[in-house]
Amino acid sequence: MKNITICSVVLCILLWSLPAYSENYTVQGNMTSQIRFEIQKTVNTVPGVQKTILSFVTPPSFQSPTYSQSIQAFDISFNPEPSDKQTGTDMRGNEIITATWDTPPPSIDVRLAFNADNTTSLKPIETGTPFPLGNVPADIKFYLEATDQVQSNDHRIRNMANELIQGVTTEFDAVQRIITWVVDHVRYVTPPAQYDALYSFESRKGNCQNFSHLSAALMRAVGIPARIVNGVTLNKSFDITQQRGVLTVKMGQGRHSWIEVWFPDLGWVPFDAQQTSMFVANRFIRIEVGIDNNETINDGRLRWTQARGTAGKVKSYETIDADFKTDSVQVEGKREMYGPKNLLISPLVKADFKKTEYTQPPPPPVISDADRAKLRYTVPFRFGNLEFPEDIDFAFPPTPTIAIGEKNFEKTRDFYVETAEYVTTKLTQYAQVFVLDKPVRLSKIGLALHKFGGDGQLWVDLYKDSSGKPGEIIGTSNMIDLAELSLRPGYRWVDFDFSGSKPALMPGSYWIGLGYTGSPILNWFYTYGKPVGPSGGTRYKGVYEEDWSGALSYEFNYRVIGLTVK
Secondary structure, eight states: OOOOOOOOSSOOOOOOOOOOSOOEEEEEEEEEEEEEEEEEEEEEOOTTEEEEEEEEEOOOOEEOSSEEEEEEEEEEEEESOOSEEEEEEOTTSOEEEEEEESSOOSEEEEEEEEEEEEEEEEOOEEOOOBSSOOOOOHHHHGGGOOOSSSOTTSHHHHHHHHHHTTTOOBHHHHHHHHHHHHHHHOEEOSSOSOOSHHHHHHHSEEOHHHHHHHHHHHHHHTTOOEEEEEEEEOOOOEEEEETTEEEEEOOOSEEEEEEEEEETTTEEEEEBTTTBSSOOOTTEEEEEEESSTTTOOOTTEEEEEEOTTOOSOOEEEEEEEEEEEEEEEEEEEEEESBSOSSOEEEEOEESOOOOOBOOOOOOOOOOOHHHHHHOOOOEEEEEEOOOOOTTOOTTSOOOOOEEETTTEEEEOOOOOOOOEEEOOOSSEEEEEEEEESSOEEEEEEEEEEEEEEOOEEEEEEEEEESSSSEEEEEEEOOOEEGGGSOOSSSOEEEEEEOTTTOOEEOSEEEEEEEEEEEOOEEEEEEESSOSSSOTTOEEEEETTOSOOOEEESSEEOEEEEEEEOO
């Protein structure tokens, strides 16, 4: 799958966000939910297909020090019934259901459903495992192996892993140093050009598979067992109460990959290398485990055999639904002055480890009025959180077909996830920061939007920064009538014009706020983590509130276009 990039016309200038305090949060509390979960999968065949095989993995009950999952009332049904149905267990303990149609019908429908009682317990954890680990049990040892996707034997990955664990005496210290490095050095993009650890190590980007493979590779390189977990994340947000307000954490609803790390005194402990350490939220549905994502392919796997010269393409799509029957979240967080500069959330851990401390960065340079008058804006400028899956129909994402010989083909599950916020509700306002380190004459601000319907007008307000939150409005774009936006599926850039006023922005932080009239139904795409801006740089508040006290764990996709100085 090829990487999607955004190209500028003449010259692209990349500005790094100004450094900030550490954004490591320690949390305590509990999250408990009863969830009714359902996947519906449809396969449309074509004449010439001679056999169709579908496989699914039965989600297991699971217990760890922080996250537990209890599965009841599992049921899977097929329409029409398959010619044959088998249940077996693979070498990693996954229970696989395989259904075969010898004479496939034009359409096959599958419904998989179960109840999940999920709990995340965020109590202090104590671990005393020394490092190096020493002997690893035989049933754990294969999670130290290198693979084509987890290249833990590559000298570049080995060298980095050994550099990170210099002076380490406990397993937790080694693990937290590796996760901290990944969080700070890899930014989320989808789809990446490749999914393996070495690609993400060299490119410093990737999706959930890349984060998992790279974290596992660095750990295996120094003798720490790590396995890949595949499952589903649910788009129900949760709040962490903290001193500066509320931090809202939200994932898109869809397929996801994370890791579990083995501690001799704790067992398998989950990590989502994009933002959480020693736990995952109870919004995660755990399904399949393996040595890498080439192995964990059986849940939702489609295979078929077709005659030579078959015209047309086999297509498949799935929908994921989750109904929270009960949901109780009580989580408090404390922002620590150590850890990664990007967002990482973890429970308190009682173990010997090194705390990397950060200090307040210097303020941006101040340009006097006399010097401002001398500035000449001649260099094309484009900056922002630019990478997102543009024009992708998330109801029917492009899952590639893999040829296995001349007549056999397969499709596995895709990791396209629609991460977007409904930003035209009458109850909530949203704002996104951008940080400049040189003067810019603003021409346009673009937002990655998808119109679902409604009517009205849109515009962008530009705010000064006020102590890390939107302050005074210093500019307003032109108005765009909603009728001008296409209803076709997918997200695209919508540019809001500031060429009438062309405000000159000096180095510093500014906030983008979307305004509207009428009743538009509009989503604004976001990216996991903070690939460009500071961790506190995405805010929200109620329309009747003055303080932007709500912070979001992700970053909206935006672009700032104009001219800058040489």
